[in-house]
Every structure is written in structure tokens, then in C-alpha cells.
Amino acid sequence: xxxxxxxxxxxxxxxxxxxxxxxxxxxxxxxxxxxxxxxxxxxxxxxxxxxxxxxxxxxxxxxxxxxxxxxxxxxxxxxxxxxxxxxxxxxxxxxxxxxxxxxxxxxxxxxxxxxxxxxxxxxxxxxxxxxxxxxxxxxxxxxxxxxxxxxxxxxxxxxxxxxxxxxxxxxxxxxxxxxxxxxxxxxxxxxxxxxxxxxxxxxxxxxxxxxxxxx
Numbered sequence: 001x002x003x004x005x006x007x008x009x010x011x012x013x014x015x016x017x018x019x020x021x022x023x024x025x026x027x028x029x030x031x032x033x034x035x036x037x038x039x040x041x042x043x044x045x046x047x048x049x050x051x052x053x054x055x056x057x058x059x060x061x062x063x064x065x066x067x068x069x070x071x072x073x074x075x076x077x078x079x080x081x082x083x084x085x086x087x088x089x090x091x092x093x094x095x096x097x098x099x100x101x102x103x104x105x106x107x108x109x110x111x112x113x114x115x116x117x118x119x120x121x122x123x124x125x126x127x128x129x130x131x132x133x134x135x136x137x138x139x140x141x142x143x144x145x146x147x148x149x150x151x152x153x154x155x156x157x158x159x160x161x162x163x164x165x166x167x168x169x170x171x172x173x174x175x176x177x178x179x180x181x182x183x184x185x186x187x188x189x190x191x192x193x194x195x196x197x198x199x200x201x202x203x204x205x206x207x208x209x210x211x212x213x214x215x
Contacts, residue, residue: 063138065111
């Protein structure tokens with residue numbers, strides 16, 4: 001296990017390692033996993049900023065872009081537990097990773113996610129042919145069930161980030177409130193929906209190449 005602090009020097013050292021590796025191995029795909037509210041996105045944003053500072057073409061590919069739409073979740077009866085493993089287009093995500101891994105000689109467009117509106121946004125992320133490092137992050141990238149179990153074989157590195165549970169839950173409630181939920185509903189959602197998902201994700205940490213304790 002690696003102790004980690006949100007220190008630019010430490011992110012810079014990790015970015016330099018990826019830069020050097022990409023120079024010899026070609027495009028790198030790095031999968032970053034963690035429980036809801038663990039800081040996956042922040043970790044990737046810091047690392048991406050350091051990679052760009054080193055002039056390494058980098059893309060951020062969040063799994064969240066493969067959320068099923070709210071309309072589809074309503075039709076499937078899953079809206080009340082959005083964020084669970086079966087509320088994502090897992091096959092679509094895997095197919096896109098395969099294209100990223102193959103290094104297609106043209107721009108690959110991927111969906112992002114509008115956290116304010118709670119919906120995926122098609123074609124909002126561009127992965128250019130010269131992209132040397134693709135940082136993808138999400139909850140279920142180390143899950144052993146199909147088709148998620150194929151993600152690690154596509155990735156050059158699979159890392160797990162985690163943070164103090166109390167801080168993580170506090171972040172989740174604040175995130176839900178910012179997205180429009182009442183404080184009461186946000187607290188209940190974090191406890192009843194997010195924590196169930198977190199328990200599943202926590203069980204996959206042992207499959208990670210490296211664990212970063214952050215925050």
C-alpha cells in the first residue's frame with residue numbers, strides 16, 4: 001500500500017513515471033478505481049495536469065459517461081438505485097476501451113457526464129491519435145463479473161484510491177445536495193444507495209496493482 005498526499009511534487013513524480021513509460025511502450029491506459037466520493041476524479045485531474053505540464057498528450061475518460069439515461073433507468077425500474085453496477089452501459093464502455101487500446105489513427109469521441117443534470121453527454125470527450133496517456137476512472141473497473149472483468153487486461157495499470165470513510169460520506173452528501181437533492185434525501189441516498197455500491201467496490205481493492213491512500 002502506498003501512502004499518498006495531494007502534493008504536486010508527488011503527482012509530478014508519478015506523471016514523470018508515466019511519461020517515461022509511454023515513451024518506450026506507446027499509449028498507456030491507466031484505470032483508477034475507488035468507492036463513491038473517494039476522490040477518483042480529483043486524483044485523475046491532478047495527475048492529468050502534471051502530465052500536460054510535462055507536455056504529455058493526455059485524456060481523461062470517466063466511466064460516468066456510460067451511465068444509462070434517466071429515461072432508460074425509469075423504464076428498467078432502476079432509477080432509485082442509480083450508480084449500481086447494472087445502471088451503466090458496461091459493454092459500450094468496454095468497446096470504447098478496446099478502441100483506445102487499439103490506437104485508432106483518428107479521433108475517438110467518448111461521452112462525458114453532466115453532474116448537474118445527472119445525464120451522460122454524447123461525444124463530449126475527444127481522444128486524439130497522439131494521446132500518450134488515457135486516464136480512465138470509475139467504480140467497477142476491477143469488478144470480477146463480466147464484462148467488467150476484461151477491463152484490467154486492457155489497462156497498463158489498475159490503481160485504487162481511497163480516503164477516510166467519514167470524509168468520503170460527507171463529500172457524497174454535499175455532492176447530492178449540489179445536484180438538487182434535499183439534505184435529507186442526500187443523506188439517505190448516500191447511506192442506502194452509495195454505501196451498498198461502496199461495499200462491492202471495496203471488495204475489489206485487492207485486485208489493484210497499487211493502492212493510494214489520499215486526503
